[in-house]
Amino acid sequence: MKFRKDRLRSNLVECFSFLHISFDAGTEIVLYLKQFSDEMKRYSPDISNAEDSIRSRFKDVTESNGINASFSITKNKMWISPDQNLKASVARNRLVSLLVASDNIEFWNNDNACGHSQSTEKYNKLVKTIPFTSDFFFRQLFDTDTSTYTYLLADLNTKEAVIIDPVLEQAKRDAQLVKELGLTLKYALNTHMHADHVTGTGYLKRLLPGTQSVIAKFSGAKADKHLDDNEIVQFGRHKIEAICTPGHTNGCMSFIVHEQGLVFTGDALLIRGCGRTDFQEGSAEKLYSSIHDRIYKLPNNFQVYPAHDYKGQLASTIIEEKTYNPRLTKDKPTFINIMNNLNLAKPRYIDKAIPANRECGLYDIPPDA
């Protein structure tokens, strides 16, 4: 009994400790602490202590973030009514995704399409997903020659879009799609300075004037916008958090869309693999830390979309990689040993790609744009 209570409480605390909360003015969030209270009832008819603990914890988090909100708990519901003068922020949505990710909370968010209200008790971390909200557009694209994935994301209301890791040879295809969908490309983001293909960023800037090139500050590449760790890139109401995940290169970043439960890992974490670490400031040790200390800290059900795949796998999840990635399930010394003995061939396009990508794709692009 005690064990159960502690486990549940510590999960909640862990969940809340990630949290930097604020709310849309005038909205109300209702948590359905369904599984929590059901489990508690099985072991104790008195769940008020546990509920007090949640309320108290939640109060701590909101107050430490300068938020005034009133709380009430009735049975398995917790109502949170933030003050009217609070500004909207990504944090409310982050709360949503964190709560979805928690195995011990089911929740219902009054004004968010990704709310859960499953009545089943069955859970499986491996496959539980976070549905996209109805105003979020997502399209994955592929370059067969270099096995590169490109991602187009958009806000369906403002029509602002971003593209992640475009490829030079596919820039026309991508620009046409952006136009056909009636989108405005705001940013062309690069997860890092690629060695295996030339970025489509520069060409897209010509094909879709107004597009800004974006890359990590630590990449050493030219761009219109340089990203620091934890910097936010916004398109419409949607937000990408860029986090530093060096190891493949020093300037590698992963891009997180918290609300939709998505992470674009570039060449850091691949599906059942990872990026090589034997050139361009590569460091197996750094990569191990980036994946374990940054990417794996995301909720288990976040979807993982890498920059490449060579086996026809299009997506994964954090828990799948934590559980089944043949390299990353090893301890750090074993991982470093594996990475230092891969004996891979030099990337085909490295001599062309790196100089071009250092200019973020403005180098040697077709003149007919």
Add this chain to the structure above:
Amino acid sequence: MKFRKDRLRSNLVECFSFLHISFDAGTEIVLYLKQFSDEMKRYSPDISNAEDSIRSRFKDVTESNGINASFSITKNKMWISPDQNLKASVARNRLVSLLVASDNIEFWNNDNACGHSQSTEKYNKLVKTIPFTSDFFFRQLFDTDTSTYTYLLADLNTKEAVIIDPVLEQAKRDAQLVKELGLTLKYALNTHMHADHVTGTGYLKRLLPGTQSVIAKFSGAKADKHLDDNEIVQFGRHKIEAICTPGHTNGCMSFIVHEQGLVFTGDALLIRGCGRTDFQEGSAEKLYSSIHDRIYKLPNNFQVYPAHDYKGQLASTIIEEKTYNPRLTKDKPTFINIMNNLNLAKPRYIDKAIPANRECGLYDIPPDA
């Protein structure tokens, strides 16, 4: 003014005429007729007639389906309270997807994760999406050699899964993924008797005992289960409707998941293209009808997932193909003329694939399974 009213009303009627409704016992559905009433108000302060028309139409549909439900309309909300003795069914969720798909209704469904509550007035048919429900798993997979897409779908509560168009050479990869995710493969479905690759169905039946092979009745191929037009394939609470879409072959089917707004079009409709019609009972005329009379009748925002793509495009939508498909935007005679003059090479694997696929992949599969 009249035009507006009529247009809006006829859209609603069209929406409801698709409907075979029932509801979960004790649940309540609330339609927010937001855009509807907003538009009406712009042209007439009196929207009661229009609302009466909706209520009346809705009453017709529910009663003709043997459902007793009470209705109330206040301002722009319509509350529907079905009787307690009604059984749950996919139809409620179908209602949800149809309403999401309708351009003139925004709705909020009390207990369904795919509810919409956007406050914006801006709409763009091209990109408005239907979010997957939180208990629906979707994973697209690719075979590089034949550019074939395979799809794994599952019910996250029961863990029942289906796979669509598996490829022999990838069957081990697919079986491993099914196992890793803790799923039970119920059906391996084929959109048609492929000429370009050998189906992975037979091999998957060996690797994952209990899997049943499924193909169209009209395919002339052996299988555990043969599908008729409009037949339903169920996995957990989720349902696929199989519809006949001949033209590439006589036995071609498309698979629809209404609730999630998905259609798997096999080799009928491809992204900005379509399947060839010059062998295996191919008929450009039939294909034109299949696409226009069946597939294009789906809501505009349904996502299109074909069996192949050769340009790195992973998905499309009905409206995109209606608007931009270079072949299908032509009239029927022009389309037939295009298709009869493609002068394509014979498929590489046809001599191996068709005999194998006639046995639904049980022919010549690796002995090591």
